[in-house]
Amino acid sequence: xxxxxxxxxxxxxxxxxxxxxxxxxxxxxxxxxxxxxxxxxxxxxxxxxxxxxxxxxxxxxxxxxxxxxxxxxxxxxxxxxxxxxxxxxxxxxxxxxxxxxxxxxxxxxxxxxxxxxxxxxxxxxxxxxxxxxxxxxxxxxxxxxxxxxxxxxxxxxxxxxxxxxxxxxxxxxxxxxxxxxxxxxxxxxxxxxxxxxxxxxxxxxxxxxxxxxxxxxxxxxxxxxxxxxxxxxxxxxxxxxxxxxxxxxxxxxxxxxxxxxxxxxxxxxxxxxxxxxxxxxxxxxxxxxxxxxxxxxxxxxxxxxxxxxxxxxxxxxxxxxxxxxxxxxxxxxx
Amino acid sequence: xxxxxxxxxxxxxxxxxxxxxxxxxxxxxxxxxxxxxxxxxxxxxxxxxxxxxxxxxxxxxxxxxxxxxxxxxxxxxxxxxxxxxxxxxxxxxxxxxxxxxxxxxxxxxxxxxxxxxxxxxxxxxxxxxxxxxxxxxxxxxxxxxxxxxxxxxxxxxxxxxxxxxxxxxxxxxxxxxxxxxxxxxxxxxxxxxxxxxxxxxxxxxxxxxxxxxxxxxxxxxxxxxxxxxxxxxxxxxxxxxxxxxxxxxxxxxxxxxxxxxxxxxxxxxxxxxxxxxxxxxxxxxxxxxxxxxxxxxxxxxxxxxxxxxxxxxxxxxxxxxxxxxxxxxxxxxx
Numbered sequence: 105x106x107x108x109x110x111x112x113x114x115x116x117x118x119x120x121x122x123x124x125x126x127x128x129x130x131x132x133x134x135x136x137x138x139x140x141x142x143x144x145x146x147x148x149x150x151x152x153x154x155x156x157x158x159x160x161x162x163x164x165x166x167x168x169x170x171x172x173x174x175x176x177x178x179x180x181x182x183x184x185x186x187x188x189x190x191x192x193x194x195x196x197x198x199x200x201x202x203x204x205x206x207x208x209x210x211x212x213x214x215x216x217x218x219x220x221x222x223x224x225x226x227x228x229x230x231x232x233x234x235x236x237x238x239x240x241x242x243x244x245x246x247x248x249x250x251x252x253x254x255x256x257x258x259x260x261x262x263x264x265x266x267x268x269x270x271x272x273x274x275x276x277x278x279x280x281x282x283x284x285x286x287x288x289x290x291x292x293x294x295x296x297x298x299x300x301x302x303x304x305x306x307x308x309x310x311x312x313x314x315x316x317x318x319x320x321x322x323x324x325x326x327x328x329x330x331x332x333x334x335x336x337x338x339x340x341x342x343x344x345x346x347x348x349x350x351x352x353x354x355x356x357x358x359x360x361x362x363x364x365x366x367x368x369x370x371x372x373x374x375x376x377x378x379x380x381x382x383x384x385x386x387x388x389x390x391x392x393x394x395x396x397x398x399x400x401x402x403x404x405x406x407x408x409x410x411x412x413x414x415x416x417x418x419x420x421x422x423x424x425x426x427x428x429x430x431x432x433x434x435x436x437x438x
Numbered sequence: 439x440x441x442x443x444x445x446x447x448x449x450x451x452x453x454x455x456x457x458x459x460x461x462x463x464x465x466x467x468x469x470x471x472x473x474x475x476x477x478x479x480x481x482x483x484x485x486x487x488x489x490x491x492x493x494x495x496x497x498x499x500x501x502x503x504x505x506x507x508x509x510x511x512x513x514x515x516x517x518x519x520x521x522x523x524x525x526x527x528x529x530x531x532x533x534x535x536x537x538x539x540x541x542x543x544x545x546x547x548x549x550x551x552x553x554x555x556x557x558x559x560x561x562x563x564x565x566x567x568x569x570x571x572x573x574x575x576x577x578x579x580x581x582x583x584x585x586x587x588x589x590x591x592x593x594x595x596x597x598x599x600x601x602x603x604x605x606x607x608x609x610x611x612x613x614x615x616x617x618x619x620x621x622x623x624x625x626x627x628x629x630x631x632x633x634x635x636x637x638x639x640x641x642x643x644x645x646x647x648x649x650x651x652x653x654x655x656x657x658x659x660x661x662x663x664x665x666x667x668x669x670x671x672x673x674x675x676x677x678x679x680x681x682x683x684x685x686x687x688x689x690x691x692x693x694x695x696x697x698x699x700x701x702x703x704x705x706x707x708x709x710x711x712x713x714x715x716x717x718x719x720x721x722x723x724x725x726x727x728x729x730x731x732x733x734x735x736x737x738x739x740x741x742x743x744x745x746x747x748x749x750x751x752x753x754x755x756x757x758x759x760x761x762x763x764x765x766x767x768x769x770x771x772x
Binding site: 178182208267327329333346347379397401 | 510511512513514516539540541542543544545546548550571583584585586587588589591599601603608610612614642659660661663664666667669670672673674676677678679680681683685706707708710711712713714715717718721724725728729730731732735736737738739740
């Protein structure tokens with residue numbers, strides 16, 4: 105069913121406020137989930153809300169904290185998320201970091217003990233809107249096998265990069281797995297096979313059965329290189345945040361464990377550098393106009409697709425599975 | 439022909455010193471080239487030396503400068519490489535950055551106007567040897583086409599990450615192209631076709647002819663994700679270093695233009711963070727022992743292969759094409 109974004113936003117805010125989340129934090133968490141829906145990333149959208157509400161109910165998510173930050177060094181902010189809501193802790197960290205940038209030019213926030221931070225593009229784009237370069241990484245439960253391996257040993261370990269340019273910013277957001285577990289779930293629900301190369305089953309055998317894949321492991325993207333990148337993110341986050349490594353991580357997919365993964369945010373003030381946002385925009389323009397493989401599909405810049413989907417969905421409404429909407433409205437009435 | 443590393447090292451140092459490079463800088467540049475040979479990366483080894491010597495002869499490489507650095511902010515070092523030798527400028531930047539880390543916890547150096555910095559793993563590993571996390575990026579001439587495109591618009595834009603762990607460090611070094619131009623050159627020299635998916639020809643048609651590929655463009659690794667990552671590196675480096683963007687870059691493959699690409703180095707002191715090198719090493723150990731796809735090929739950690747090749751080659755000697763060795767010895771005698 106198609107629903108107006110405003111209806112879903114108000115519903116989400118109400119459900120969060122009912123559990124003690126202050127209005128501004130509830131609006132922020134709702135905005136993150138709605139932005140994922142608007143950009144066509146439902147795996148990071150409202151289907152995550154019931155779990156989050158359970159986590160608030162179970163004391164695994166603290167409705168009021170913004171996290172407790174300590175400047176370990178002038179540009180190094182260490183944050184205990186105190187079980188806070190992911191976007192509340194991250195956006196607060198970014199606000200605090202900005203105060204340091206005038207002196208330092210760049211800063212890092214290493215975050216542990218925060219709940220799921222959702223779609224990373226949200227933060228990268230927020231940084232770019234403030235004229236800053238933002239690099240965001242996050243770890244997760246073990247879902248991905250190493251290149252040449254068959255056991256789930258790494259998180260999906262996404263990274264997002266936002267870079268200001270004249271006009272639209274560059275906003276990259278990619279998981280280092282070849283596909284998200286959300287997409288495998290969606291194939292399973294629709295009874296469709298998954299393409300070869302996406303996953304192995306519990307015994308490490310390549311599989312096209314999405315149910316077998318859910319019990320097994322997803323492949324890294326880009327073979328050895330994507331594996332290397334995902335592993336670098338796994339180690340970087342754990343080294344700086346002191347968070348757990350994938351095989352020991354819980355709490356982003358369940359409502360019984362604290363979230364012990366980690367998150368990193370690096371902000372850089374490009375005005376300290378020697379480049380120009382006009383030069384970047386001119387280059388991106390050249391890329392868009394460069395010769396495409398398929399004449400009907402111009403070369404795309406990361407962020408273009410999400411912006412186009414966002415504009416379209418804001419008009420047509422958000423497509424939500426009816427059972428999910430009914431579940432949320434029942435919670436609203438409860 | 440197999441040659442002892444010491445013979446090649448002395449030869450390289452002598453050729454550089456003859457062109458006015460001070461002894462310590464000559465040893466550093468030689469070490470970078472020899473390390474590439476030892477690790478089985480000849481495209482970044484001594485086959486780059488004749489071009490570098492020409493660049494010194496032609497005034498495109500300054501034998502004596504270490505680059506001119508300015509702290510734009512407390513953690514942001516802007517460097518004019520003054521046409522210096524790549525490794526000399528980068529290693530000097532890393533030395534200068536270390537003085538800031540005690541206060542700031544992390545720092546970035548944005549470098550323009552330095553010559554080719556070669557194998558990035560060298561710097562990432564040097565950082566890890568000092569107990570630091572090192573992230574290094576570099577841009578280049580346009581050699582890579584966008585995902586969905588067919589024209590060379592991006593550099594091969596490598597990134598390296600070094601992370602200290604108990605025992606051996608994690609050292610990742612990857613180009614964001616599916617393959618290096620060096621490997622395509624090597625197929626061309628040996629008269630072998632290249633696999634489908636590596637490259638397109640001058641007219642944008644997929645090709646397995648290495649000669650046609652050399653006139654065309656290389657694919658990014660990992661489809662849209664690898665393209666996005668390569669583009670992020672292209673933009674990050676240009677935004678901070680003020681270097682040129684790939685279609686306008688020259689000077690890493692010729693001896694007629696100044697090198698106008700850029701390089702970035704980020705150093706982070708993990709002692710400011712909350713992680714432990716023991717936990718990282720334990721996790722890497724679990725990964726190595728996890729179930730492999732091929733029972734005869736254990737899961738590898740980035741850096742393992744290079745270390746093994748280095749140890750083997752140090753004993754057996756470096757395999758060098760005879761014409762290259764003869765060319766270098768002729769220059770030595772000249």
